Amino acid sequence: MQAIEISNLEFSYPDKKVLKKLEVSFFENKFSVLLGINGGGKSTLFKIIAGLLNNYSGNISLFGKDHKTLTYKDRAPLIGFLPQFNQSVFSFTVEDVLLTGRTAFSGFSIKTSDREMVEEIMKDLSITHLRDKTINLLSGGEQQIVMIGRLLMQKPKILLLDEPTNHLDVYYQHYLMEKLKKYSKEGFTVISIMHNPTLAFQYADCFYYLHDGHVHTAADPCIPDIDLLEAVYNMSFVQVEKNGKTFILPFGEQV
Amino acid sequence: MRINIAKVICYGLPLPVLLISMCIGSSKITDIFYYSTLLYKQLSGVAMSTSEANSFAMTSNVLLNVRLPRILLTFIVGAALSVSGAVLQGLFRNPLVDSYILGISSGAAFGASLAIVYSLSFINVYAFLGGIVAVLITYAIASSNKQLSTITIILSGMIVSGIFIALLTLVQYISNPYKLQAIIQWTMGNLHSASWNEVKQAIIPITLTVLCSFVYRWRLNLLALGDDAARAVGINPVPDKVILVTCATLMTTTTVAVAGIISFYGLFLPHIVRMLLGADNNKSIPANIFLGGTFLLIIDTLSRTLFMFEVPIGVFTTILGGGFFVFLLKKNKVNWN
Structure with missing residues (x-):
């Protein structure tokens, strides 16, 4: 079952087209991660899904319900959003x-x-x-x-998080990822923007890459694909095995 | 313990302050014991001497038709100003604003002056329209910048306020002497002239809008975290904001109509309440109603008894509030972002 299905999504800011005929679906009860370079439109995509930006074209459905017809009240039990850090x-x-x-x-x-x-x-x-x-x-x-x-x-059924590990020290980063993984097992659908592939691959189930206004995935988004990761960031990564776990580390050189 | 003391200050003070204000005034300090003996005689039907009866009638008149309306008016004006300040600070996410800084008071004065010049009835309605136009312009100017920053809001408020004052002056300049007098009387309203008439005029709009803000008090917490924080948890902030801005504006314009422009009071009173009870609007809105009324009553009682002549209350609040504003600027380390 898909928690979120998006087709033909287009969005522009006055000076820039950010999302171009974007197609993506996110699985229910999984911990999904959206990766991609800075300024690629990840936050914009999340703001659209969460209902913070409205003037998009295309179709979004949350658990089969059309996003555009949902009122704020209908949306509240379905989706909750953690915006990037905001001082009170x-x-x-x-x-x-x-x-x-x-x-x-x-x-x-x-x-x-x-x-x-x-x-x-x-x-x-x-x-x-x-x-x-x-x-x-x-x-x-x-x-x-x-x-x-x-x-x-x-x-909410879907937890949408924009860089939740931002501002956290390394202990809390892992602490939080552990929690998010737990929530996805307890019936939440967790979808998170991340900037740290190592952390993402260590905890998340499925992987999505936003690049040049489109979302790219491997044939099965829930199988890690290093080649795709390297292509998106234009740098090489290595896999390290330790104590039976696989870690993906940035190697730093251009592909 | 600290919270309990704070609660006593907010909710225990009003009654004693009200009673004390009843007893002291510009004529003389009323001998409350003597008056109560007379009142007792009156009520129990015991005969009074002529001098006693005269003194009873006069004191009753002073208490019921001079002091009581003034005290009630001061209390509701104080409550309205501080609630509107608290609401506006939350909505604009800016601890340095009140209805005066956002231009509402000046807009109201201008609206009223136009209504007077064109001999329109329901002057208060035009005052309200002037106030709401002013606050909307302030909001529009400030939010044309990407984020509502503390300083841009204050600056745009000052600009809007300045423009409306200039327009008001212009209207005064071109209007005939009779209308000019009416305009000046309207805008320079003073608690000094309080009567039951003003109380009647103010009590309904202020009670309704204060009640409405009281109902919205908890939601104000969410609105104070910002539009995105509200939308993120499934709340559209726009209707709430429209209702609350309308309430705050109506409160302010009503106070301007009955008591003139009392600047800065709505700025510092919510801060005092926050220092006592914390930022949670769920607790602070009711406290603003009571302490807001009480504190203005204390200031007013001082302003009419401290000196040989009566000092306009706006002078007191501006001096107090101006100093407080500087203190807040320093404390909050306000800068250009």
Whole structure:
């Protein structure tokens, strides 16, 4: 089953055409990763899917439902989006920020079940000690984890993440990837933009490459294909075997 | 513990401050005990001497027709200004704005002056239209830049405010003396002239808009995180913003109509509430209603009793607020992005 199916998607900014007749589908209950060079339109594609940009042409369907006919309310249980890092102006506490993730469901006031959910999610992400801390005084990594918690508060079927490992130290990068893999096993569909192929290949199931306005995949997107990776980044990668695991490392030379 | 003290300040102060303000005034400090004995006599039907009856009638008149309407008006104006400030700061994601800085007050004054010159009825409606046009222009100028930055919002607000003040001056210049007087009376409204009339005029629009903001208080948290943060969790921020900007504008224009332009009050009061209770609007909007009313009442009571003459309240709030603005600029390390 496909969680997201996109066909003929075109999008331009006033000065630049970013997506050209883009075709792609993402599998349900998998951890998919979108790779590609900077400025290639990955964030734009995610913003379109999440409903932040509307003036696109083409077809997008979420679990078979036409994206254009979905209201915000219909979309909330289907898809949640982690935008690239955004600083809060006000000194909200971590709890306040997490609770905002429930707005689409709770409307005008916080429900008791929302508070219980905050407890659960803080425990799951090991951030219970940060509950009353002010969000803009936390480190970049902690803020990122809180924002992912906010996304989980929404409990959407699809988690769409724009560079979630940004700002995280190496421990938290692996910690987060482990979590995302776990979520994909627990019934979430996780789709993430990443800039680190090593990390991506270590944890994710399926791989997509955005290049020159099109999405490229191997014949089966869920089988790692080093040649494609090398072609997209125009550099060589090596596979290293260690303790029965395969790691893909950038080698640095041009192909 | 700290939070409890803060709650006492926000919710415990209003009643005592209201009572104290009732007792002190420009004529003299009312002997509340003497008055209550007289009131007791009146209510229980005990006969009073002529001098007692005279003094009772006069004091009652001062209390009920001079001080009470003024106190009520000051309270609702203060509540409206600080709630509108809190709402606008959240919506614009900018702790340095209020209805005055965004140009709403000047737009309202201009709208009202036009209505007076063309002898239109429902002056307040035109004031509201002027205010909403001003805030929309400010928003449009500021957001033509890719991101709403703190400084661009303040600058565009200042520009819009300046233009509307200039237009207002122009209207005043070309209007005849009678209308000029009416315009000046409208824009220079002062709590000094408060009567039951003003209270009646202000109470309905302010109660409705404050209630509406109260209902939206939790959603304001999400809006304060930005449009993308709202859309990302499945909320279209536009309708909420339209409703809240309308409420904040209507609150402000109503206060301008009954009490004149009281600048900066809506800027610093929400900050004081945030210092006491935190940024969560769910808690701070109700506190803004009560502390906003109470604090303006304290300022007003001081302004009418501190000196031999009465100091316009706008003078006090501008001096307090101006200093506070500088403090915030330093504290928030505001720069060009």
